[in-house]
Each structure stands twice: as structure tokens, then as C-alpha cells.
Amino acid sequence: MSAAVGKTAVDTVVWDFGAVLFRWRxxxxxxxxxxxxxxxxxxxxxxxxxxxxxxxxxxxxxxxxxxxxxxxxxxxxxxxxxxxxxxxxxxxxxxxxLQPLVDTVGLVHALHERGVRQFYLSNMPAPYADHLEREYAFVRDFEDGLFSGRVQLIKPDAAIFALAEQRFGLVPERTVFIDDHPKNVEAARARGWQAVLATQHAAIHQGLDELGLLG
CATH class of the missing domain: 1.10.10 (Arc Repressor Mutant, subunit A)
Incomplete structure (x- = not known):
């Protein structure tokens, strides 16, 4: 599905990790x-x-x-x-x-093949961040990322979104953020980002498709 006429084209995806790309129960x-x-x-x-x-x-x-x-x-x-x-x-x-969720990790690979810029923005203590980077090669598909435990900022504080914009060179209206917490999604939208609430894999797929990123 192509992006809706009259909307700014989205070319960048910023992912949360827990309960989005990694199992969290x-x-x-x-x-x-x-x-x-x-x-x-x-x-x-x-x-x-x-x-x-x-x-x-x-x-x-x-x-x-x-x-x-x-x-x-x-x-x-x-x-x-x-x-x-x-x-x-x-x-x-x-x-x-924190085991990878195969379906959503598949979306990361698909977007990577399409040349879509991808980053991560995760509330994650440093010991767990170290583990994920060490264990899972797909993390290298991301251009860059921020873990809260390394920058001493957490979502939904506006400061971590501002840091992401600066560090990643984001254009807010061309960026979509995917997260499973409504407050984090609201914080991204307050900065002019587009956002998808990741209630399940189908919602993520639909949101990316509607923005013209999958087809």
C-alpha cells in the first residue's frame, strides 16, 4: 500500500525493543x-x-x-x-x-532490504543492552540506537526523544516510532513524529504498510 496522498513520506523507523522486537512477559x-x-x-x-x-x-x-x-x-x-x-x-x-519475536524481527530485515533507515530507542538497563547486542546479530541491521541505561534518560521523557532526533538526524514528520506503551507513543507524537502502538504484530505490520514502507 502506498503512502496516503498529501502526507509527508515516512522514510525512517524507530523501534522499541521490549514487547515489540523481543518477548517480554x-x-x-x-x-x-x-x-x-x-x-x-x-x-x-x-x-x-x-x-x-x-x-x-x-x-x-x-x-x-x-x-x-x-x-x-x-x-x-x-x-x-x-x-x-x-x-x-x-x-x-x-x-x-528477552527472546526475539520472529515476525517483527522479519519486518526489520524487510525494511533493511528496502533501504529504510532504522534505529532503536529502548528503555533498557545497560547489562541487558550488552546482552542483546552480544547475542543477536540482527541488531546490526540498525543504523544506530539509544539505550536508556547508557544515556541516563528514559521514555516518555521528552529529553530522550530530543536526543534521538539530534543523534540520528531525524526529521520528525518523516519518522515513525513503534512502541507498546501508550505514553511513549503520545510523547513521540507530541514531538511531531508519527507513531504506531504495538499491541500485536498485525498492528505493527498494518501501521508500516499504511505508511507505504512495506509495499
Whole structure:
């Protein structure tokens, strides 16, 4: 499908990683890491909120790169009543949960073959970023990228989008951002980017197709 008449042509895609290009199932992760505490949907929901704090609080500081792993484990233990060993078990299990999502990674390859500029903008602590770069060759299909833990900025703060614009040489109206969190999508749109809310692979494919990037 070609881009709609009268719209600025999009030639750049900026990807989020977790739950977009990599599997992210925090409740499954918690159940596997804390089997004595997570026994059903109710306890899974409880520990999801307690541990990750809606990806705010301690975890946001980990994402931002201002808290190290051992300190994070201690903070979570003191705040939740988990032992430090239990908190550390969850933290250390995250890289194994972050497995590539084959369908959306296929879109990265397809866009790469078409010569579309591609970047990533991910809330990702530095230890996990190191793991993903080391383990998955497709990351090299991106022209460049920003991990929050390396620049000490996180989405949806406007500052990390401004840094991406400067570092990647983005033209906002020619850029589409793909992310699974509505607040991050809203933040991108507030800067004049186009954006796709990644609720599932079909939504990503449809959004890219409607912008004329796949056909």
C-alpha cells in the first residue's frame, strides 16, 4: 500500500525493543523465578506491581542507569519483603526472557532490504543492552540506537526523544516510532513524529504498510 496522498513520506523507523522486537512477559518471568510466591493470576498481578512498580520507582532508575544490579536487588527486597536472593533471581532472569519475536524481527530485515533507515530507542538497563547486542546479530541491521541505561534518560521523557532526533538526524514528520506503551507513543507524537502502538504484530505490520514502507 502506498503512502496516503498529501502526507509527508515516512522514510525512517524507530523501534522499541521490549514487547515489540523481543518477548517480554513479566508475569511469566516472575512465576518462573519466584515459584513459592507466584501461584496464580492474583499473586502474579500483585508481584508484578510490587516488583516493577509499573516500570517506575526503583526499576525506572535501573532503566535510567542510575542504580546498579546489587543496589536494585537490595532496594526491592527492603520495599517488598522479598529476600535479596529472590530479587536478584528475577533481575538475572530478564535476559533469558528477552527472546526475539520472529515476525517483527522479519519486518526489520524487510525494511533493511528496502533501504529504510532504522534505529532503536529502548528503555533498557545497560547489562541487558550488552546482552542483546552480544547475542543477536540482527541488531546490526540498525543504523544506530539509544539505550536508556547508557544515556541516563528514559521514555516518555521528552529529553530522550530530543536526543534521538539530534543523534540520528531525524526529521520528525518523516519518522515513525513503534512502541507498546501508550505514553511513549503520545510523547513521540507530541514531538511531531508519527507513531504506531504495538499491541500485536498485525498492528505493527498494518501501521508500516499504511505508511507505504512495506509495499
Amino acid at each position: 513479566p508475569r511469566v518471568l516472575l512465576a518462573a523465578s519466584l515459584p513459592s510466591r507466584v501461584k496464580d493470576d492474583i499473586s502474579a498481578a500483585h508481584w508484578h506491581e510490587q516488583f516493577f512498580q509499573s516500570f517506575g520507582g526503583d526499576w525506572a532508575e535501573f532503566d535510567r542507569g542510575t542504580v546498579e544490579v546489587d543496589d536494585l536487588a537490595g532496594r526491592i527486597a527492603r520495599r517488598t519483603g522479598l529476600t535479596e536472593a529472590e530479587a536478584l533471581a528475577v533481575i538475572e532472569a530478564v535476559p533469558h526472557e
